[in-house]
Amino acid sequence: MPLDFEELDYAETRMGELILRRRCMPSLDNLEVYEVILGDAFLMSSLFTVVEIALADLGLAALDPQKKIDVVVGGLGLGYTAQAALNNTNVEHLLVVDALEEVIGWHQRHMIPLGKTLCDDPRCRFVHGDFFAMAADPSGGFDPDEPARAFDAVLLDIDHTPSKLLDDSHSDFYTMEGLQKLAGQIKPGGVFAMWSDDPPDEEFIALLSKVFATADHEVVRFFNPLLERDSKSTVYVARGPAA
Numbered sequence: 033m034p035l036d037f038e039e040l041d042y043a044e045t046r047m048g049e050l051i052l053r054r055r056c057m058p059s060l061d062n063l064e065v066y067e068v069i070l071g072d073a074f075l076m077s078s079l080f081t082v083v084e085i086a087l088a089d090l091g092l093a094a095l096d097p098q099k100k101i102d103v104v105v106g107g108l109g110l111g112y113t114a115q116a117a118l119n120n121t122n123v124e125h126l127l128v129v130d131a132l133e134e135v136i137g138w139h140q141r142h143m144i145p146l147g148k149t150l151c152d153d154p155r156c157r158f159v160h161g162d163f164f165a166m167a168a169d170p171s172g173g174f175d176p177d178e179p180a181r182a183f184d185a186v187l188l189d190i191d192h193t194p195s196k197l198l199d200d201s202h203s204d205f206y207t208m209e210g211l212q213k214l215a216g217q218i219k220p221g222g223v224f225a226m227w228s229d230d231p232p233d234e235e236f237i238a239l240l241s242k243v244f245a246t247a248d249h250e251v252v253r254f255f256n257p258l259l260e261r262d263s264k265s266t267v268y269v270a271r272g273p274a275a
Contacts, residue, residue, distance in 0.1 A: 036055065036056045036058075037053070037054075037055045037056075038053060038054050038055070039051060039052070039053045040052045040053060040054055040138075040143055041134065041138065041143065043132075043134045045070070045132055045134070047070055047071060047131075047132075047198060047199055048070050048071025048072070048073075049069070049070070049071060050068075050069070050070050050132060050134055050135075051068070051069040051070075052066070052067075052068055052138055052143065052144070053066070053067050053069070054066050054067075055067070057079075059257075060079075060257055063079070064078075065077055065078050065079045066078040066110055066144050066145065068109060068110065068135075070132075070198065073192070073198060075109060075198075076109045076110055078110055078112075078144075078145065079257070079258075080254065080256070080263075081110075081112040082252060082254035083227055083252045083254065083265040083267065084109070084110075084112035084113045084116070084189060084227065085112055085113070085115075085116040086250075086252045086267055087113050087116070087187055087189055087225055087226070087227045087267050088105075088113050088114075088116035088117040088119075088120070088187055088225075089116055089120075090225060090250055090267050090269055091185055091187050091223050091224075091225030091267075091269055092117065092120050092122070092123070092185055092187075092223070094223045094225075094269055094271055095122070095184055095185060095221075095222070095223055096221070097122065099122065099184070100122055100123075100124040101120075101122050101123055101124060101184035101185060102123075102124060102125045102126075102127075102181075102183045102184050102185075103117050103123055103125070103126050103127070103183060103184060103185045103186075103187065104126075104127045104128075104129060104174045104183050104185070104186045104187070105117060105126065105127070105128045105129070105187045105188075105189070106129050106163035106167075106186065106187065106188040106189065106190055107129075107130060107163065107188065107189040107190040108128045108129075108130040108135050108136060108139065108158065109130075109135065109189065110144055110145075110146065111128075111139060111144070111146035111147070111149075111150050112146065113187055113189050113227075114126060114128045114146075114150055114156065115146050115149060115150065117187065118150070118153050118155060118156060123155060124155060125155055125157075126153075126155050126156045126157070127157055127159050127174055127175060127183075128150075128156065128157070128158050128159065129159045129161055129163045129166065129174055130158065130159075130160065130161075130163075131160075131161065131162045131163065133160050136158045136160055139151060139158065140158075159174065159175070159176065161174075161176070162201075163188070163190060164190075164201065164202045164204070164205045167186075167205055167210070167213060167214045167217070168204065168205070168210060168213050169213075170213055170216045170217050173217050174186075174217065180217075181217075182217055182218060182219045182222075183217065183218060183219065183222065184218070184219050184222045184223070185218070185222055185223045185224075185225065186214065186217070186218060186222075186223070186224050186225070187225050187226075188224070188225070188226040188227070189226070189227045190202070192228070192229045192230075193228045193229055193230040193233070194206045194226075194228060194233055194236045195230075195233070196229070196230070206236070206239075207239075208239060208242060208243065211224075211239065211240065211243040211244075212243055215243050215244060215272055218272050219272075220272060220273060221271065221272060221273070222271070222272050223269060223270070223271050223272075224240075224244065224269075224270045224271075224272075225267060225268060225269045225270070226267070226268045227265060227266070227267055228265060228266045228267075228268065229265050229266075230265075230266065231251070231264070231266060232249045232251065232266050232268075233266075236268070237249060237268070240268060240270040241270075243270070244270035244271055244272055244273075245271055245272055245273040246270065246271045247268065247269075247270045248268070248269050248270075249266055249267065249268045249269070250266070250267050250269070251264050251265075251266055252264065252265050252266070252267055
């Protein structure tokens with residue numbers, strides 16, 4: 033019999049204590065829920081995946097539906113954004129970048145529900161690295177095996193919002209220069225999409241508009257069974273100029 037609450041993994045990282053835990057929720061018909069904690073931040077729960085999936089769906093929907101595409105996902109977590117990207121049959125290659133080697137290991141050891149699915153898909157490859165450092169280095173880029181490689185889409189799900197960061201070292205990314213360096217790694221007509229836990233940030237939208245040809249956003253609503261009401265997050269979708 034599985035335990036009602038179990039800590040599956042613990043590690044001390046540069047960004048704080050990393051914990052993977054599993055719980056059964058009697059109030060939700062004993063639903064099995066996986067949770068990730070980093071320091072004092074609650075990173076994600078398998079109870080709430082609507083926005084992670086919407087990030088991939090909305091970002092990739094902005095691309096040419098007739099074209100095979102190469103995608104980067106920044107932030108692996110429990111794998112829901114990566115899985116949603118792989119559900120798009122146009123995706124030819126997917127790189128998932130995560131700074132925490134332990135998180136990649138959860139998937140490789142099939143400790144979480146989507147681990148085997150992602151590892152068994154030949155289109156998917158995990159990259160242990162700092163997404164923000166890679167975004168700031170166009171000469172190196174996101175693919176260690178192919179420096180300066182450009183991608184059709186970059187989907188980012190790491191920080192809570194453009195101003196509520198998991199680590200202060202990420203702050204340079206959310207500037208004109210930081211976004212321009214990222215844009216240089218996206219193919220003409222390609223897409224940058226990002227999740228945020230806050231309502232739309234008009235200053236950030238204006239910044240995206242200065243770097244990309246278009247900058248849109250969508251408020252994603254989902255039912256929160258713990259609060260018994262709807263919750264909302266934002267997905268930003270910015271598209272570069274055509275070739």
